[in-house]
Amino acid sequence: MSGQTRAQIGHLARRSILKTLRQPSYVIPPLIFPTLLVTVNAAGLRPSTHLPGFPTNSFLAFAIAVPFIQGALFSTMNAGTDLARDIQTGFLNRLALTPMRGSALLVGHMAGVMVLGMLQSIFYICFALAVGVRFQAGVVGAFVILGLASLIAAAFGMFGAFLALRTGSGESIQATFPFLFIFLFISSMNTPRNLIAVHWFKIAATINPVSYLIEGVRSLIITGWDGQALGLAFAVALTIGVCSVALASWAMTQRMART
Amino acid sequence: MSGVDLRSYRSVVLGVAWRTVHNALTTPNIVIPTIAFPFFFFIAFAGGLSQLQHLPGFHFAQGYTAFQFVFVMLQSAAFGGVFTGFGIARDFEYGFARRLMLAAPNRSAVLVGYALSALVRWLVVAVALTIAAFAVGMNVGGSGVELAGLYGLAPLVNAAGLLWSAGIAMRLRTIQAGPAMQMPVFLLLFFAPVYVPLSLLRGWIHAVARVNPITYCLEAGRSFVSGNAVHAGLAYGTAGALAAVLVVWALRGLWKAEAAGA
Numbered sequence: 222m223s224g225q226t227r228a229q230i231g232h233l234a235r236r237s238i239l240k241t242l243r244q245p246s247y248v249i250p251p252l253i254f255p256t257l258l259v260t261v262n263a264a265g266l267r268p269s270t271h272l273p274g275f276p277t278n279s280f281l282a283f284a285i286a287v288p289f290i291q292g293a294l295f296s297t298m299n300a301g302t303d304l305a306r307d308i309q310t311g312f313l314n315r316l317a318l319t320p321m322r323g324s325a326l327l328v329g330h331m332a333g334v335m336v337l338g339m340l341q342s343i344f345y346i347c348f349a350l351a352v353g354v355r356f357q358a359g360v361v362g363a364f365v366i367l368g369l370a371s372l373i374a375a376a377f378g379m380f381g382a383f384l385a386l387r388t389g390s391g392e393s394i395q396a397t398f399p400f401l402f403i404f405l406f407i408s409s410m411n412t413p414r415n416l417i418a419v420h421w422f423k424i425a426a427t428i429n430p431v432s433y434l435i436e437g438v439r440s441l442i443i444t445g446w447d448g449q450a451l452g453l454a455f456a457v458a459l460t461i462g463v464c465s466v467a468l469a470s471w472a473m474t475q476r477m478a479r480t
Numbered sequence: 481m482s483g484v485d486l487r488s489y490r491s492v493v494l495g496v497a498w499r500t501v502h503n504a505l506t507t508p509n510i511v512i513p514t515i516a517f518p519f520f521f522f523i524a525f526a527g528g529l530s531q532l533q534h535l536p537g538f539h540f541a542q543g544y545t546a547f548q549f550v551f552v553m554l555q556s557a558a559f560g561g562v563f564t565g566f567g568i569a570r571d572f573e574y575g576f577a578r579r580l581m582l583a584a585p586n587r588s589a590v591l592v593g594y595a596l597s598a599l600v601r602w603l604v605v606a607v608a609l610t611i612a613a614f615a616v617g618m619n620v621g622g623s624g625v626e627l628a629g630l631y632g633l634a635p636l637v638n639a640a641g642l643l644w645s646a647g648i649a650m651r652l653r654t655i656q657a658g659p660a661m662q663m664p665v666f667l668l669l670f671f672a673p674v675y676v677p678l679s680l681l682r683g684w685i686h687a688v689a690r691v692n693p694i695t696y697c698l699e700a701g702r703s704f705v706s707g708n709a710v711h712a713g714l715a716y717g718t719a720g721a722l723a724a725v726l727v728v729w730a731l732r733g734l735w736k737a738e739a740a741g742a
Contacts, residue, residue, distance in 0.1 A: 250659070257663075261670040264685035268535050268676050398513070406524035412531065422527035 226325050233329025240303065241333030248337065251295035252344050255288030260352075262287075266411060274416055277443045282354045285345070286438035287410045289370045290431060292341040294401050296374040300334045301381030301394035308389040313476065323473040327466075331378055338374025342367050354442065362441040369454055373434055376462035379469050386472035408432040433457045485585070492584045496593025500567055501600045514563055518556035518605055519612065522548060526616075529675060537680050542619040542706050549613045550630065550701035551674050554694070556609060557634035558641035558665050560602030565645020565661045568594055572653035572737065581738065591646060591734055598642040599635055606634065621707035629704040629712060633697055636719035641665055643726035650733035653740070672698050693718040 241247050263281040270278050277283050307313050316326060346363055349356075356362045384394055407425045409417070409432040417423040426432050437454020440447035504510050530544040540547045571577040577590075584590050620627065645661035652660070672694040673681055681689055689695045700715030 257667075261667070264683065265670065265673070265675045265681070266529070266532075267682060267685075268680045269529075269532060271535055272531055400516075402517075402520055406520045407528070410528075411524070412528050416531050417528055418531045419527045422523075426528070 225320075226322055229321055229325035230329045230332075233326060234332030237303070237330050237333035238336050241299065241337050247299050248340075251292045251299075251337070251341050255291040256345065256348050258291070259284050259288050262411065269412065272416055274413070276413055279354070281352060282349075282443050283439065284411070285349045285354050285442060286435045287405070288345045288348075289342060289366065289438050290373065290410075290434050291405060292345065293338065293370065293373040293377045293434075294398075294405060295341075296334045296338055296378040297381035297384075297401055298394060298398055299337065299381070300330065300378035301385040301397075302391045303333070304330055304382050304385035305389060305391040305394050308385065308476070309391065317477045323477050324470065326477075327379070327382060327469055327473060330382060331375055334378030334381075335371060335375050338371045338378070339367065341374070342370040345370075349442070356442050357445040358441040362446070365451070366438055366441055369434075369437060369451075369458065372455070372458045372462065376458050376465055379462060379465035383465055383469040383472050386469060386476045389476070404429055404431040408435060410435055430457045430461065488585050489589045492586070492589035493593040493596060496580065496590050497596035497600065500564065500594060500597035503567065504564070504597065504601050505604065510563070510567075514560070514601060515605055515608060517559065518552050518609055521555060522552040522609065522612070525552070525675070532676055535676065535680060538676060540677070540702065540706060542621050545613065545616060545618045546620065546705050547702060549609070549618055550705055551669075551672075551698060553606060553609060553630065553634055554637050554697055554701060555669050556605045557602050557638035558669060559662075560605060561598045561638045561641025561643070562645045562661050562665050564594055564598035564601060564642050565649050566655065566658055568646050569649035569653065569655045569657050569661075572649060573655055577653075577737070578741075587734060587738065588731065591730055594646060595639060595642050598638055602634065602638045606631070620705055622704050622709075623707065626704040626707055626709055629709065630701045633701060633704075633715055633719060636716070636723050637694075637697060639723045640719065640726050643723060643730040647726065647729040647733035650730070650737040653737065668692060668694050674698075693722055 259281070263284050266284070267280045269275060270280050270283075275283075304313075313326075346366065356366075358365065381394065384397060385391075388394065407422065408429045409426050414423060414426050414432065414436075417426060433450075433453045434457055436450050437457075440450035440454075444450070504514065525548040526545040529548075532538060533540065533544040533547070568577070571580070580590050581587055622629075644665065648657050648661045651657075671685065671688045671692050673689050678686070678689055678695060678699065696711045696718050697715045700709070700711040703710040703712070
């Protein structure tokens with residue numbers, strides 16, 4: 222990577238981070254909403270722990286993995302909406318007149334998402350500890366969760382960037398939110414896959430990559446070090462990330478076609 | 481109110497309702513969440529949590545799909561009202577409501593128009609949800625009259641949701657008030673026995689659910705579906721009282737908006 226590209230990334234990353242952190246509507250909902258949802262769900266679903274084979278006797282410990290993934294879904298929206306605004310306001314067109322590389326723009330743009338993803342994860346970990354959840358994988362496990370959650374946020378954020386580059390509209394990005402939620406809802410977020418009784422739901426949850434992301438984070442909280450769950454989670458996150466980067470890069474070349 | 485006044489009032493109600501329903505059902509980023517979210521909840525809860533019906537003490541003969549259908553139906557009613565509140569806030573923020581207020585001889589007609597549109601909006605979702613529930617084999621033990629009890633209760637919840645969010649929208653007059661409209665309704669709904677019967681809840685959630693009016697609406701709704709009606713009078717009384725109190729809240733919001741010259 223040349224020094225010029227590094228400088229371009231640095232400028233755009235600083236802009237992206239400041240822009241993200243200066244908008245309370247970007248920062249507060251991803252912190253409040255997932256923690257509120259998990260608190261309410263944990264209270265209502267506590268009887269689930271009496272089901273034979275349920276892996277823990279604390280539903281809160283079981284469900285605390287969900288905010289990490291839900292927060293990452295917010296990253297998709299934030300990253301997409303931000304980039305769409307740059308497109309709608311003509312900022313991207315002005316950049317296209319400069320020697321700015323498309324890859325620098327994408328990487329720089331992701332900085333805000335990564336920082337917010339990291340802050341979210343720290344907040345969720347502190348919340349979990351405050352409500353009495355103990356991480357079976359210990360302190361190192363908490364750091365692995367931070368890494369995995371940041372990777373997931375970046376992967377989803379890059380997918381949001383792809384959507385923004387294709388549609389160029391913030392409203393269209395917002396409209397995709399329910400579709401992203403499908404992946405969260407039809408997963409093992411509330412029940413371990415082996416305890417899901419409805420056959421089609423079990424199949425849907427099994428082929429849904431979000432199940433593996435949740436189970437990876439969850440394993441560090443309720444099981445300890447589970448190589449298979451962690452390996453699958455990192456592999457799925459990396460695959461989503463690589464595909465999203467490829468799609469976003471392709472969309473960027475289309476969007477920034479210099480004539 | 482004279483005949484001319486009545487016609488004028490009705491004309492405003494129908495005009496506002498038609499415009500709001502038209503916007504709600506033809507704008508993709510409004511219609512998709514309106515219809516999609518109740519379905520997600522229904523699929524996720526009825527499909528993913530059905531094992532809960534095997535818990536000791538869980539007695540609901542019609543099965544978990546019917547158990548969750550009632551919650552999702554009432555939730556869609558409440559959120560049909562809240563989502564219409566978003567439209568009211570947008571109308572105020574962009575100045576359209578000011579023109580509506582100038583054109584309406586009796587401004588409460590504007591509020592009634594929004595309420596009518598919220599009801600129509602929920603009806604669309606209710607029909608789709610009911611078809612889907614029967615398509616996946618939902619069992620119903622209640623008679624037609626008992627089912628009508630459920631479908632009669634939901635509009636009261638819909639009106640309460642609309643009046644709450646209209647009161648907020650008319651006071652704050654910005655779309656940024658969305659979380660203030662949505663969050664209390666969300667909490668009220670989820671602090672009820674959503675996943676299991678009240679008797680299986682333990683700890684603080686049980687204490688909160690016992691004093692939550694939505695609990696009695698849910699229990700009555702579920703009893704209508706099972707054909708063994710309980711708490712029907714309490715549920716209708718609570719939902720009706722909630723809606724009546726919120727009529728005052730929304731009308732006071734309307735007066736505040738008038739006073740602010742919105």
